[in-house]
Amino acid sequence: MHAALRAILRPLPLAVPSLWLALLVAAPLLVVLVLAFAWPAESVPPIAPPWGAEGPNTEPFALVLEDSFYHAAFAQAALVAAGTAALCLLLGFPMAMGLARARPAWRLPLLMAVLLPFWTGFLPRLGAWIGLLRDEGWVNTVLQSLGLITDPLPLLYSWPALFLGMAHAYLPFAVLPLYASLSRRDPAMEEAAADLGATPWAVFRTVTLPLAAPGAAAAFLLVFIPAAGEYVIPELLGPPGAQLVGRVLWQEFFQNRDWPVAAALAVLLLLALLLPILLFQRLEARR
Amino acid sequence: MSRGTGQGGMARLGLMLGLGFLWLPVLLLAGYAFSGSRIPFQWGGFSLRWFAALAENERLLEAAWLSLRVALGSATLAVLLGGATGWVLARRGPFRGRALFGVLAGAPLVLPDVVMGLSLLLLFVLLEGATGWPAGRGATTILLAHATIGAAYVAVLAQARLAEMAPELEEAARDLGAGPATAFATVTLPLMAPSLAAGWLLAFTLSLDDVVVASFVSGPAGTTLPMVVFSMLRLGLTPEVNALAVIILALAGLGGGLALLAMRGLRSL
Numbered sequence: 094m095h096a097a098l099r100a101i102l103r104p105l106p107l108a109v110p111s112l113w114l115a116l117l118v119a120a121p122l123l124v125v126l127v128l129a130f131a132w133p134a135e136s137v138p139p140i141a142p143p144w145g146a147e148g149p150n151t152e153p154f155a156l157v158l159e160d161s162f163y164h165a166a167f168a169q170a171a172l173v174a175a176g177t178a179a180l181c182l183l184l185g186f187p188m189a190m191g192l193a194r195a196r197p198a199w200r201l202p203l204l205m206a207v208l209l210p211f212w213t214g215f216l217p218r219l220g221a222w223i224g225l226l227r228d229e230g231w232v233n234t235v236l237q238s239l240g241l242i243t244d245p246l247p248l249l250y251s252w253p254a255l256f257l258g259m260a261h262a263y264l265p266f267a268v269l270p271l272y273a274s275l276s277r278r279d280p281a282m283e284e285a286a287a288d289l290g291a292t293p294w295a296v297f298r299t300v301t302l303p304l305a306a307p308g309a310a311a312a313f314l315l316v317f318i319p320a321a322g323e324y325v326i327p328e329l330l331g332p333p334g335a336q337l338v339g340r341v342l343w344q345e346f347f348q349n350r351d352w353p354v355a356a357a358l359a360v361l362l363l364l365a366l367l368l369p370i371l372l373f374q375r376l377e378a379r380r
Numbered sequence: 381m382s383r384g385t386g387q388g389g390m391a392r393l394g395l396m397l398g399l400g401f402l403w404l405p406v407l408l409l410a411g412y413a414f415s416g417s418r419i420p421f422q423w424g425g426f427s428l429r430w431f432a433a434l435a436e437n438e439r440l441l442e443a444a445w446l447s448l449r450v451a452l453g454s455a456t457l458a459v460l461l462g463g464a465t466g467w468v469l470a471r472r473g474p475f476r477g478r479a480l481f482g483v484l485a486g487a488p489l490v491l492p493d494v495v496m497g498l499s500l501l502l503l504f505v506l507l508e509g510a511t512g513w514p515a516g517r518g519a520t521t522i523l524l525a526h527a528t529i530g531a532a533y534v535a536v537l538a539q540a541r542l543a544e545m546a547p548e549l550e551e552a553a554r555d556l557g558a559g560p561a562t563a564f565a566t567v568t569l570p571l572m573a574p575s576l577a578a579g580w581l582l583a584f585t586l587s588l589d590d591v592v593v594a595s596f597v598s599g600p601a602g603t604t605l606p607m608v609v610f611s612m613l614r615l616g617l618t619p620e621v622n623a624l625a626v627i628i629l630a631l632a633g634l635g636g637g638l639a640l641l642a643m644r645g646l647r648s649l
Contacts, residue, residue: 102561107472110465110531114484117528121499122487128502138505184401187394194391205636206399210406212632215589216609217625221405223613224412224622231408264402293390322492324592329613339494346498346596356502359495370490 122363129153129356140352153357163341163358167365170338174321177259178313181267184260185312186305189271194280207268215262219329222258223249226330255331263320267312274308307376314373321369322362338362410629413622430623437620440608447588447605450519454526455584459576461527462534462583466575467568469535470542471550488532497596500525504597518602525597526590530583534576541575542568577642581635588628 130149132141143149157163192203210218225231226248233245248254282304286296324339331337338358346355413431417424434440465485475481488496504514504521514520549571553563591606598604612621 106464107468107475110461110468110485111477111481113461113528113531114465114481117500117503117524118484118487121496121503124502124506125495125499128506138509140505184394184398187391188398190391191393191395191398194388195395203395203399205640207402209633209636210402212636213406213409213625213629214606214609214632216591216606216613217409217621217628218405220609220613220621220625221409223616225405225408227616261402261405264398268398318490319492322494324494325610329610339492342494342498343592352502355498359498362492363495366490366492373490 125356125359129353129360131353131356133351133353138352139350150353153351153353154361156354157357157361162336163338166336166338166341166358167361169336170321170323170362171365173255173259173323173327173335173337174317176256177263177320178267178316180256180260181264181316182271182309182313185264185267185271186309188264188268189275190301192268192272193275204272207265211265215325218261219258219326222254222261222330226254226257249330250332252332252335255327255335258326258330259320259323262326263316266315266319270312270315271305271308274311275305278304307379311373311376314369314376318366318369318373321366406629409622410626413619413626415619418619430619431627434620434623434627439603440605440620440624443603443605443608446519446602450523450526450604451584451587454523454530454587455580457523457527458530458534458583459580462531462579463538463572463576465531465535466538466542467572469539471547471568485532485535488529489536493590493592494596496529497525497593500528500593501596516601517597517599521597521599522594522602522604525593526583526587529590529593530579530586533582533586534579537575537579537582538572541572545571574642577638581638581642585632585635 127143128140130143130151130153132143132145132147132150133139134141141147188207192200192207195203213221223230227233228245228247228249230249232248233242236242237245283296283300286300287293291299322339323337324343327335327337327340328343339362342355342358342362345351345358412423414426414428415423416427416429469482469485472478500521501517504517508514508516550563550567553567554560558566589606591604591610594602594604595607595610598607609621609624
């Protein structure tokens with residue numbers, strides 16, 4: 094190859110992705126931090142930069158840090174994310190155990206059976222839950238025709254509906270890492286414990302669970318991190334009182350058109366998630 | 381096998397219950413898509429009326445066409461960028477800023493959608509104010525956003541794939557007289573190919589499924605299919621969404637079959 098051409102081409106494999114990451118990953122995060130100090134304005138876009146005559150605006154951060162409405166938004170998001178992750182572990186652990194213990198020939202088809210429902214698309218699956226849970230929906234129709242209830246139960250737009258939808262959406266995030274860690278360990282350990290006289294519960298508690306703990310911690314975080322910023326599920330299935338930070342950010346941006354407050358919320362959400370993200374990376378690095 | 385530990389039966393039961401939970405809404409949705417009733421999830425005899433209604437819904441078809449183009453474009457761009465990123469992380473060796481490069485490459489995987497969407501939108505607005513580009517928001521900005529997210533997934537897959545492969549393979553090619561470009565094209569790229577194919581499918585699917593990021597970075601001119609479906613669900617479900625899900629499931633089944641083939645290829649290499 095011509096030397097000059099080589100001098101041009103050689104740095105490209107590093108330069109192109111670096112440029113992309115700088116422009117579309119690093120720059121947006123810097124911009125959101127800077128514009129959290131911008132001023133709301135009656136213009137298009139509805140924002141006046143923080144480097145104008147007025148200087149930076151500390152109001153958005155002050156508001157979000159002081160107003161109890163925003164505190165509640167973060168607290169709710171943390172509770173919903175933790176609850177969802179716990180639900181997914183509870184449901185996903187026996188599933189992963191079943192997968193790990195299945196005959197090898199059955200494992201791939203069963204794994205496919207776990208993943209296949211997700212190919213209907215995220216929104217149509219939520220639509221299915223709406224159709225199941227609404228007043229004239231499938232669950233209420235069945236209960237009414239069995240004579241168990243006379244008036245439809247208000248199932249949709251409730252906390253249980255919210256958690257049901259969240260667990261359904263995030264369950265594979267828990268099953269896959271649990272399965273990965275359970276299928277790696279040696280079943281002889283449990284057999285040894287059983288041979289030495291341990292009851293099934295004692296085997297589970299003293300052998301299976303401790304061995305699976307790092308995988309379970311990874312699974313918990315893998316659900317917790319994306320669930321904490323969730324907007325769509327609380328909006329479509331949750332009660333009006335479910336004002337999670339993702340939903341509040343959306344409303345500040347789209348309904349109130351208060352871009353600086355939305356940006357401040359984004360920065361704080363990111364900071365709040367930094368600890369679980371770092372924890373997750375340490376867990377992954379150790380495995 | 382876990383003979384004698386007494387856990388096998390419980391695990392099997394748990395797996396069946398979990399699969400039932402995952403499948404119940406999907407099966408009901410697929411069945412009721414063929415119901416003639418106006419009320420969703422009430423049986424009104426076999427009918428294809430919702431598929432017919434879908435075919436006549438101009439707004440939805442237009443959005444589906446836009447989504448398809450964005451998904452094709454962004455997945456392809458994601459493979460090019462993510463493939464290069466994965467190669468840099470696995471093969472480039474040390475360079476200044478490598479740690480930062482790694483953090484930025486993985487960031488889209490852990491950033492919440494609302495943060496990703498808002499920050500990209502603010503960047504596009506600022507860029508437009510400063511340089512005039514991008515002029516307005518729509519297909520192009522959604523494509524760039526989806527390519528950025530997709531590339532992060534492709535990079536992870538490509539890096540993992542290359543990490544499994546001995547670097548001696550490329551070194552052998554170089555020792556035998558191949559230039560860096562030839563060694564890359566004849567050794568590295570074929571090794572990466574299955575992960576790039578899987579990554580393309582993943583990026584394509586993520587793009588077709590995304591409503592949050594697209595809503596932020598889109599303008600009046602760019603309404604994607606998930607955005608239309610989301611507004612339909614917000615207003616109360618119409619059975620058309622069920623019919624749409626059946627079509628997506630059929631297409632995804634096709635894509636999944638291809639992914640499975642790609643995985644086979646990954647293992648046989």
